[in-house]
Amino acid sequence: MGILGGKAVMITGAASGIGEATAKEAAAEGARLMLCDVDAEKGAAVAAAIGAAAIYRDCDVTDEAAVQAAVGATVDELGAIDGAFNCAGILGVVGPIGELPLDGWKQLIDVDLNGVFLCTKHQVNAMAAQGSGSILNMASAAGLIGWPGASGYVAAKHGVVGLTKAAALEYAAAGVRVNSICPSYTLTPMVEKDLFEDTLGNDEELIAAARANHPIGRFAQPPEIAAAAVWLLSDKASFVTGIAMPVDGGYTAP
Template structure:
């Protein structure tokens, strides 16, 4: 079967592309013809994603950078433009979770770091993306929210606050830029098998890990966790022309969790 190539001649800027959902998203864009700028704190992670893209005959650019640093974001975006000439699609995926703690027990530095990466960092990226796309009169942006951006997640108030903010930023910006040819949407994954989730299991033995996986799976009506490729599929749909009348939406990709 001929492979579907919805992004031939297009370019994408993907943050957190050094692993997890970001890597699968970058690989999916590249498979469908896009040149992809790979931004991540992890130099090894971006290099590996680039290797996988090039092995498949695709085109990418590894840009190690911290998205919570305004100058680093501006430099990264400028490098991507220099290499590709334009950015058609952006995926603001880089984000961090928090160690579990009751609301009153979250250390100030943990609260501040989660907000700085998940909210301020995402906005810093959007600022560059929106300026560029507004000048061109076209573009699409997909932000990574979470089930935690729509519902509660006990012992994770900083993360919940940051992901609710992502949904708010997405909706507000979508309305502001709708007439300027830019579509802005979010995806809200449930539990997804990525390095972020693996870190939750550190220190557990096999039995404890199996119990934790079963507990997380049980939260989803489909009784399983998601694969990063399933989130990437939704991101590519929202980025594509198939979603040409969709903006300001937050698409749950969560095996039915948010509906429950």
């Protein structure tokens, strides 16, 4: 029996990157899983790779009815909702704030912040009714410090850290823990394609400069973030609530 043995856990953004790695780690630690994403093909493939412990369900985190239905389906099909990792997110619009288009800003806030709000809202109600649960919201190192060229992303992730603290205070007495996690650069499609390739043009100097900002001397691999996420979801973290936990190779330590 692993540290999530017998637990029913919902994960958004489970089709790729950190969400996918966390789904696999959570299953290895004994969880039964409701995997949600907007990429049905990849999401179903992740569930199939895990096997009988995982169900895939389409859920756009910006759609409140879909989020509410996914939380309900977790309870109906897995018998409870003991844990939830709200990991879905996008890099979104990049560039100096003086040049950011409003529609790009709104899309970023909608997915990265409003999506976490909607998931937390419906999960916390279901967990409070049970009298227990652990919610983990995906923030970022960009939820703790500023990144030039990414003001929308930074604003959304600082918002996730803030709403997580408020929700933790509101629901601690109801038995629900609410935390956020703050990775730095992790080698997923968001970083390798959206950031390195599409934004930085695979410029070796810029990528080396980003790597050099990590005292550990390298970028993270998704399973290194997944290990921390699974611990925060589990009862091993039973006295932990309201934190924004850096998992960043020392990136935010200076």
